[in-house]
Amino acid sequence: MRTAVVCALLCAATLPGPSAAAYAPKAPPAVSVTVAVTDGADDSESGKRLDYRITVHNLGASEVHGARIEQRMPATTTSVTAPGGTVEGRGVGEQKAIWRADLPAHDIQVFTARAVLGGRTDLSVSGASAAPGTRRAAATVCVYVGDSYAPTACSGDLDDLPDAAPESAGGGGGWAGWAVAAVATALLGPGVVRAVRRRRRVARAG
Incomplete structure (x- = not known):
């Protein structure tokens, strides 16, 4: 009986056991x-x-x-x-x-x-x-x-999206309005000055 028990223990020791990899957590797919x-x-x-x-x-x-x-x-x-x-x-x-x-x-x-x-x-x-x-x-x-x-x-x-019209902070016409005003001043300014001088000469002559 003892011989059979010892043989069983020796045989179990020589059999390959589960590896550590079998118990390692599997990486998610x-x-x-x-x-x-x-x-x-x-x-x-x-x-x-x-x-x-x-x-x-x-x-x-x-x-x-x-x-x-x-x-x-x-x-x-x-x-x-x-x-x-x-x-x-x-x-x-x-x-x-x-x-x-x-x-x-x-x-x-x-x-x-x-x-x-x-x-x-x-x-x-x-x-x-x-x-x-x-x-x-x-x-x-x-x-x-x-x-x-x-x-x-x-x-x-x-x-x-459609382009939005630019707006100035002061509620005016923005830079485009200033540009138009500057051009108008450049074109009309000399004529206004001449008219004022002509009126002054007429007033002095009278």
Whole structure:
């Protein structure tokens, strides 16, 4: 009996045991996601509604759980709707749409959002960070995976806006008005001076 027990112990000692690598935590699969956004237009203007289409493609062989898709709206946006998502921010220049979704392997998902643009005067009233006189409506979309603050993929869409007429700080006609006044003075000034001198000579002679 003892011989059998000793043999069993020796045989167990010689068998290969599980390696340390079997207990090591597995690295998460690499994430490969792309995103594209478009509103189907190249230009826009105040009061116009922009219909955005966001396409997210999971190129990897593994499902991505809990992806967060965020779209920041143009600076002059006054209202936003995002079917299936939520809208954050109420002030002009602060609104964004957010969706949360699982992305199956090799799957493509489409999200939509609508934004209505306001005028540039809305920027000065709300204190938005966009530079005065901006001539483009810019929207950006980024995809975040897990709890990461760094986006996995981003894309953007730009629309040209009509040029705004320059305004002076004092409410006048700006530099163009000053230029016209200077030209008028240069052309009419000599004639006015001669007329004044002629009147003085007539007055003295009388």
